[in-house]
Amino acid sequence: MKRIFFALALSFPAIAQAEPLKLLTEEYPPYNFTSNGAITGASVEQVRLMMKAIDAPFELEILPWARAFARAKNEDSTCVFxxxxxxxxxxxxxxxxxxxxxxxxxxxxxGSGIDPLTIEAAKRFTIGTQRDDFSYSFLTANEFPKIDLAADMEATLKKLLNNRIDLMMTSEKTFEAMKAQGKGVEPALVLGGKRYGLACNLSVPDALIGKMQKALEDLIADGTQDRISADYGLRPNR
Incomplete structure (x- = not known):
C-alpha cells in the first residue's frame, strides 16, 4: 500500500503548487513605475509587502493601462492596480x-490661463486622460465632448506641456508629485475624492482576497502605508 500511495503522489506533483497571482499595473508615478529596470512605487511597495505577509506567489508586470485593465476583467487569477x-x-x-x-x-x-470654475465650464476644453482610466469613466459619465486618449500618463502630460490638450485629469497626489519634480503644471479644478486599490478578476478565491485585504489593513494600522506615502512625497491617506 505504501508503494501505491507513493506512486500516486508522484503522478500529481502539481496539485500542491499554487498558481501565481498575476498583478498588473501601469506607468503612473509615484504609485507604480519603472526605475532602473525595476517596478517600484508607493502602491507597488504596499502590494509586495502584502503578498510577502501572506506568503502567496505572484507575478508583477507593467503594461499600458487599457491592456492591463482588460486582462484583469477577462483573465483568471489576475488583478490590476x-x-x-x-x-x-x-x-x-x-x-x-x-x-x-x-x-x-x-x-x-x-501660465495657460485656462480656468474652468465648474465641471460644465470645463466641457469647453479638450481633456486628456488614458483609455479605461478612472478619469475616463468620469469624463464619459459626465458627457465631456472633447476627450483626448493616450496610452499612459506620461504621454498625456507631454501633450499638455506641448499645448496639444487644454487640461489633463490626474489624482491630486500625483499632481503634487509632478510639482515636486518641477513639472510646469497648475491645478485648474479639484473634483471629488475616491478610493483606489487592487481590482481582481471575479475568479480569484474569496479566501485569497480576504487574506490580501487583512494584510493591507495591517499595513495601514501599523503606519507602514503612511511611511511609504511619505517616502514618495505623498500626503497620508486621510
Missing part, C-alpha cells in the same frame, strides 16, 4: 483597498 473604485466598476471585480484615498484634479499647463 492602482484602480479607482466607482459604481460602474464595483461588481466587475473583487476589491482590496485602499492603497490610496485621493481627489481627482484637472491640471493645466502653468
Amino acid at each position: 492602482t484602480t479607482g473604485h466607482d459604481d460602474e466598476r464595483d461588481k466587475r471585480f473583487k476589491w482590496i483597498e485602499p492603497l490610496l484615498i485621493d481627489k481627482m484634479v484637472m491640471v493645466r499647463k502653468a
